[in-house]
Amino acid sequence: MTLADYRKQHGEPLTEEDEHSGGDTHHPSALEYIQIGAILTFVTALEVALYYIDMNYTLLVTMLIVLSLAKFALVVLWFMHLRFDNKLFGILFASGMALTFTVFAVVIAAQHGGLV
């Protein structure tokens, strides 16, 4: 029995967490998945096109990273259902990502500081 079930049985009010903790999560339809796939394809084509355009290096890198993050977010939020699923999964994944970015920051700082 879940905490939400217990509260329901005993007539206690449900918390916001209870309402999101069950299995009845909304998942996108097949059509939505295909639409997201089309967007991912377009963004990938845009990335490759940018690679061949002669432009300022900093601007190019910034644009490529922004587009990559957009693709990353689309897959994680829609295909992996983080947008619709229990918040705990998102917190766990965000913790892993935060640790990863910490490693990146340390590496870059060490490189700029001439430590490695």
Place this chain on the structure above:
Amino acid sequence: MSHAGTAHLETSTGISNKKLLMWLFLASDCLFFGSFIAAYLLYRDRSIVGPYPEDLFDIPFTSVSAFVLLMSSVSMVLALAAIQKGNVRGLRIWLLTTAVLGTLFVAGQAYEFTEFYHEGLHLDTNLFGTTFYVLTGFHGAHVTIGILILLSLFVYSLRGGIQQKDSENIEIAGLYWHFVDIVWIVIFTLIYLVQP
């Protein structure tokens, strides 16, 4: 749409333990790949002998590989959508499509590695070679494991082992597969497209 596979969860948190475990694994795997990518970025400009990335990378070829892996993510979610509607035949078709696309990606990686090897880039040639092969090799190993999982699910479904109520198992396999995809999204940009 209701999520049939987790309609009655008997856990104290109300969420599936299997799914929680997969998310924990993926969170830890982030650090695994993050460390390899950081090592690559740190050492790629420090090779004192060639060949160097700009001598070897074939962007059109890798772009097609990236597209193939992205499309495999689409077919994976279509497999999930099919079984959530009780469409077992659709599940089988999309699972097999995903496995085939994954195999194409791994085959492309094998071809790329072979080409690089013939161009003189071995694991111990320079820092670029070491960090590149370890990073992309581990990613390829993840994709290969994913293909084996997909084929196992396909065979299991042929034996009647997967019904609408088991859709959570497909969702968990999908989480792993999409993670492999997002890792490649990062690798494709940071390793192939962003060059010093």
